Amino acid sequence: MITMPTRDNSAGRPTWLEIDLDAIQHNFAMAQRAVAPGVALFPVVKANGYGLGVLPIAQRLLEAGADGLCVAMVEEADLLRRAGIQQPIVLLSGLSAGLEQAVVALNLQPFVFDLAALPRLSRAAGTRTVPLFLKINTGMGRLGLTADTVAEAVASARALPGLHLDGLVAHLAAADQPDHPSNSQQLHNLLDLLTRFDLTGRRASLANSAAILSRPDTHLAWVRPGIMLYGASPFFPANTGRAIGLQPVVRWCTRILQISTLSPGESVGYGHTFIAQRPSRIAILPVGYADGYSRSLGNQATVLVAGQRAPVVGRVSMDTIAIDLTDLPPVATGQPVTLLGNDGEAHIDVEEMAAWRGTIPYEVFCNLGERVPRYYV
Numbered sequence: 104m105i106t107m108p109t110r111d112n113s114a115g116r117p118t119w120l121e122i123d124l125d126a127i128q129h130n131f132a133m134a135q136r137a138v139a140p141g142v143a144l145f146p147v148v149k150a151n152g153y154g155l156g157v158l159p160i161a162q163r164l165l166e167a168g169a170d171g172l173c174v175a176m177v178e179e180a181d182l183l184r185r186a187g188i189q190q191p192i193v194l195l196s197g198l199s200a201g202l203e204q205a206v207v208a209l210n211l212q213p214f215v216f217d218l219a220a221l222p223r224l225s226r227a228a229g230t231r232t233v234p235l236f237l238k239i240n241t242g243m244g245r246l247g248l249t250a251d252t253v254a255e256a257v258a259s260a261r262a263l264p265g266l267h268l269d270g271l272v273a274h275l276a277a278a279d280q281p282d283h284p285s286n287s288q289q290l291h292n293l294l295d296l297l298t299r300f301d302l303t304g305r306r307a308s309l310a311n312s313a314a315i316l317s318r319p320d321t322h323l324a325w326v327r328p329g330i331m332l333y334g335a336s337p338f339f340p341a342n343t344g345r346a347i348g349l350q351p352v353v354r355w356c357t358r359i360l361q362i363s364t365l366s367p368g369e370s371v372g373y374g375h376t377f378i379a380q381r382p383s384r385i386a387i388l389p390v391g392y393a394d395g396y397s398r399s400l401g402n403q404a405t406v407l408v409a410g411q412r413a414p415v416v417g418r419v420s421m422d423t424i425a426i427d428l429t430d431l432p433p434v435a436t437g438q439p440v441t442l443l444g445n446d447g448e449a450h451i452d453v454e455e456m457a458a459w460r461g462t463i464p465y466e467v468f469c470n471l472g473e474r475v476p477r478y479y480v
């Protein structure tokens with residue numbers, strides 16, 4: 104019922120993404136090995152599976168033994184349910200006022216982060232029982248119940264009809280720095296509340312990818328692996344996914360659209376930001392910032408042409424970029440070019456692209472444009 108597009112060279116754009124589902128499964132197996140038996144795994148597939156295409160990924164993760172899935176928004180859960188996925192779905196942050204009916208209808212397990220949501224959810228439950236988690240702000244300082252409202256929330260979740268308090272959850276602010284003192288402090292705060300409200304042994308959760316790999320003490324009852332599944336290091340910029348045994352999931356490819364020769368003094372693209380200093384062979388590629396190839400990559404990035412690096416020259420346009428082929432062996436129009444991922448032995452890792460852009464791997468993935476076809480290999 105989930106259809107998986109496969110690549111057809113004869114049709115469609117000559118710019119595409121190859122998503123390696125076996126690599127995702129390999130990375131998921133790393134998360135499975137990192138946790139003790141009995142700890143449940145709920146992979147995070149929010150934002151269209153970190154931009155890579157949620158349905159094939161969700162299906163593969165469930166086949167590989169995921170206990171359920173986490174999404175951010177009701178719409179994301181709806182897409183999974185429409186595709187026939189019946190496993191538990193946790194709603195991480197999307198419980199806004201007015202969405203309670205949808206949460207009940209889709210049989211979601213929401214993170215509840217404010218008191219007022221509880222009576223609303225109870226009314227929406229009708230004859231059903233909604234399993235919920237109370238999301239505690241243990242130090243992240245973002246979403247969550249503050250310490251002074253937890254007691255009232257626990258009492259309310261226990262007293263109101265149609266609600267079942269499954270456990271307490273929180274999110275770490277500095278899990279990418281395993282030795283940061285706030286990790287232990289946040290864990291301590293959560294454990295303290297579990298004891299105080301007699302919830303030890305229930306479905307508590309704290310760990311994201313970084314904590315799964317570096318802090319077994321935070322694993323509790325169930326964990327929420329995200330970025331590691333997609334092949335990027337949760338410890339960026341300290342290392343790469345490849346260096347810690349994760350497999351790259353994404354290959355972003357295109358083909359040369361046009362090749363021209365520039366004389367010294369001639370320029371490339373908007374604003375004349377690249378001016379040829381020598382006779383230069385310049386290739387135009389059909390990919391731009393509308394595809395998620397960020398404008399900040401202009402005069403910054405390199406691409407791989409038959410395993411060799413060629414610099415991106417001039418500004419990134421909406422639909423095109425230019426690369427300098429002058430130092431490379433001759434190639435023809437139609438030549439494949441790798442923007443991200445493996446090209447034989449050579450590779451451009453998402454961490455490298457994130458560093459060029461001054462961002463993190465999460466954003467590189469999430470920015471991948473909707474108009475770029477994704478093929479699952």
Ligand SMILES: *Cc1c(COP(=O)(O)O)cnc(C)c1O
Nearest residue numbers: 147195274311312327328329330
């Ligand atoms: C996105 C998210 C995760 C996954 O985090 P990664 O760093 O990608 O592993 C886990 N928990 C919550 C609450 C999230 O929002």
